[in-house]
Amino acid sequence: MGTYPKEIQESIERVEATRPARMAMKPPRLTLQEQEALLKGFHPDYRPEGKRKLTVGASWGEPVPHELADLLEAYPLLDPREVDVSQPDHDVDVLVIGGGGAGTVAAIWAHQSGIPAARILIATKLRHGDSNSIMAQGGIQAADKANDSPAIHYLDVLGGGHFTNDPKLVRALVEDAPSVIRWHEDLGVMYDKEPDGTMITIHGGGTSRKRMHSAKDYTGLEIMRVLRDEARSRGIPVLEFSPAVELLTDGQGQVVGAVLWNLETSEYTVVRAKAVVLATGGWGRLHIQGFPTTNHYGATADGLVLAYRAGAKLRDLDAVQYHPTGAAYPEQLVGLLITEKVRGMDALPLNRLGEVFVHPLEPRDVESAAFIRECASPEKGGRGLGVTTPTGMVGVWLDTPMVDMIHGKGTFQRALSSIHRMYVRFDIDPTREPILVYPTLHYQNGGVVIDEHGWTGVPGLFAAGEVEGGVHGKNRLMGNSLLDYNVFGRRAGIAAAGHAKKATPGAPTLAHVGRYVEQLKSAGVPADRKAPLLLPEYRGERALSRMVDLL
Amino acid sequence: MNEVTVFIMGKGYHVPEGLTIMKAMEYAGYRLGRGCGCRGGYCGACATVYRLRGDYRLYADLACQTPVQDGMYIAQIPFTPAERPPYQLADLQPRGETLLSLFPELARCVACNTCTKACPQKLEVMDAVQAALRGDIPQVAELTFDCVSCGLCTMRCPAEISHHHVWQLARRLNGAYLTPRALHVQKRVQEVAAGVFKADLDALLSLGKDALVAAYKAREIES
Structure with missing residues (x-):
């Protein structure tokens, strides 16, 4: 052990020197005014050069990151001459696009609502379950303890989102939360519990009660694999390696299916459906502003592109979530998630000198801004107190040895086994040495506008999970994304089933795409820009981790 | 940057030292479809087997979590056929x-x-x-x-x-x-269904932004 380069070792000695004095210390929290000043000064969202206003579509004039605008203002990948949409390969009641958490929950609840399994289809880009849902580590929020209530949870969510959330969606989120946890218990999810069955719950950033439920630091994996197994028990069909490249609409503008692209045979698959649930996840693989990401390989914002062409409105996509603690060293781990649970279990962030510079559990955007300020050079208004790695990455320390020192030897390996395993593979023992972290692109805060039933406002089109917006406003709190996909996956699945039972879909067409193309032409969008992206491009030099140009 | 030589399905490529097997394949020019999922060690999509020169053993690991070594012979396992009997x-x-x-x-x-x-x-x-x-x-x-x-x-x-x-x-x-149920969860589900929190939430939803901010600031934070 002790594989850090010599120049970094010296900083570790400073961390060790300040540790005894920090053990009982609780750094002060920032006031709302201090938070705002920090965000304005250092959060990447506040760099105006990172965004532009949309010049086409239902959310014309809304600012979004350039990386997303380039996909929304882009021509279809699909050539209408190559596919006959009047000849469906599949004809179902409910088509679910996306095989992560939201899609799987939606499919299960569509089935529970009376749609036969054979009349449901999950289409997904990678394998069933390969998603951001499976990568979530820290936990899921639900106000189910005696000192907590849905109303307290509601206030936490709204404050975390800087009061920009859709109140009706937040209400649905917090009111459904306890029943989600109970449903998971019924399905056999192994939550961390006391011997008498009481849930072990801790704080997350921005929570006022300890309501973070977890399954070690594999919470997302444990929930996702149980849901997938349940979908298999129900016999719900899944088409893997088949991302959607376009929605289908009828003469009334109803969504009546989708065109999929078989990544393995390079053929189109036409699916006719009475209702479509969009559960395509987020945008991490767009590497907004050059950031590394925690996200899975397929997180390329396809759902936003498809829904926008069909007339859905988008919201809060000017707000990007950078998770404060992405790995910054070693190179192989750069950008990967270090769960907030590590800070929830009392590990403090420290600068190069071993000094505490921020409360460990501020809301994520504030915490990230504080890390960036600590690392940014004084010429850019920062403090220049980050640790520089041999490859030029910069980070702050997360003092992981504190977890065992405070909670007892063995706690880290038991409660944070995935993080422990990840570092030990590279000869770093996080129970003895601190780890280096820097903000990493983590979550799409906004997305497709929905109502509390997951309806997008476009007839026949529902959305759930990371692709939708409004639940978290401009900043999501830890533990509310797993909750979001369960709450709105369920609601969208039920609503889609209800719609499918009474819908009278017309003949499927790509007419909405034709109309959108006309808008693109009049806006002067360059003809070589195509979307959806489907997969990021990493061949050649692009395989190497990039330096973030913020310092 | 120091380079190592790896053999992807028998074909040799020079790649930078220190890359994971997954990134080395991409560096070599592969556009991954199967064999790549979360890229973080959670989904299990990138099962890979390899041998090292002069070593009889067949090693197995995840491509996204394993650095390349010089002389590595690599093959990914795109899919594992496995029997899951039907059950409820x-x-x-x-x-x-x-x-x-x-x-x-x-x-x-x-x-x-x-x-x-x-x-x-x-x-x-x-x-x-x-x-x-x-x-x-x-x-x-x-x-x-x-x-x-x-x-x-x-x-x-x-x-x-x-x-x-x-x-x-x-x-x-x-x-x-085989694990005791969380009774506090069951109790809370019943309370929500009985409308115990309805008035509190109605009240919060009717507040203007200033009043909401004040309520947020006044929250007690559990220690």
Whole structure:
């Protein structure tokens, strides 16, 4: 052990020197005014050069990151001459696009609502379950303890989102939360519990009660694999390696299916459906502003592109979530998630000198801004107190040895086994040495506008999970994304089933795409820009981790 | 940047030292489809086997978590065929014989320990097979909790066991039937259904932004 380069070792000695004095210390929290000043000064969202206003579509004039605008203002990948949409390969009641958490929950609840399994289809880009849902580590929020209530949870969510959330969606989120946890218990999810069955719950950033439920630091994996197994028990069909490249609409503008692209045979698959649930996840693989990401390989914002062409409105996509603690060293781990649970279990962030510079559990955007300020050079208004790695990455320390020192030897390996395993593979023992972290692109805060039933406002089109917006406003709190996909996956699945039972879909067409193309032409969008992206491009030099140009 | 030579399905490429197998394949020009999922060690999509020059052993690991070594011969496993018998959790009893009755091939285990050696998560896979044979469901659940279903043990097993499906069932039985329920969760679900919190939420939804901010600032934070 002790594989850090010599120049970094010296900083570790400073961390060790300040540790005894920090053990009982609780750094002060920032006031709302201090938070705002920090965000304005250092959060990447506040760099105006990172965004532009949309010049086409239902959310014309809304600012979004350039990386997303380039996909929304882009021509279809699909050539209408190559596919006959009047000849469906599949004809179902409910088509679910996306095989992560939201899609799987939606499919299960569509089935529970009376749609036969054979009349449901999950289409997904990678394998069933390969998603951001499976990568979530820290936990899921639900106000189910005696000192907590849905109303307290509601206030936490709204404050975390800087009061920009859709109140009706937040209400649905917090009111459904306890029943989600109970449903998971019924399905056999192994939550961390006391011997008498009481849930072990801790704080997350921005929570006022300890309501973070977890399954070690594999919470997302444990929930996702149980849901997938349940979908298999129900016999719900899944088409893997088949991302959607376009929605289908009828003469009334109803969504009546989708065109999929078989990544393995390079053929189109036409699916006719009475209702479509969009559960395509987020945008991490767009590497907004050059950031590394925690996200899975397929997180390329396809759902936003498809829904926008069909007339859905988008919201809060000017707000990007950078998770404060992405790995910054070693190179192989750069950008990967270090769960907030590590800070929830009392590990403090420290600068190069071993000094505490921020409360460990501020809301994520504030915490990230504080890390960036600590690392940014004084010429850019920062403090220049980050640790520089041999490859030029910069980070702050997360003092992981504190977890065992405070909670007892063995706690880290038991409660944070995935993080422990990840570092030990590279000869770093996080129970003895601190780890280096820097903000990493983590979550799409906004997305497709929905109502509390997951309806997008476009007839026949529902959305759930990371692709939708409004639940978290401009900043999501830890533990509310797993909750979001369960709450709105369920609601969208039920609503889609209800719609499918009474819908009278017309003949499927790509007419909405034709109309959108006309808008693109009049806006002067360059003809070589195509979307959806489907997969990021990493061949050649692009395989190497990039330096973030913020310092 | 120092370079190493790796052989992807027998074909040699020079790639920078220190890359993971996954990034090395991309650096070499591969556009991954299968064999790539979360890229963070959670989904199990990138099961990979390799040999090193001058070494008889066949190694198994996750491409996204394993650095390349000079002289590595690499092949990815795109898919693991594995048998999952149909079942509904509600129809099953959490009894010792449940696992063996659905997965009778467990009894074919010859205790060779190849599964354990193949596991990229370094789980005690063979101990879990033995626990399943004894019908000790909680022990199986505990030993396999960190399993990412990559299928490498299943591909190497001479007894032809579909390990990850056995583990999945054991964990669900353990979570649903052999662990005490959280009574506070059940109580809260009943309270929500009875409308206990309705007035509080109605009141919050009717507040203007200033009043909401004030209520937010006035929150007590549990220590």
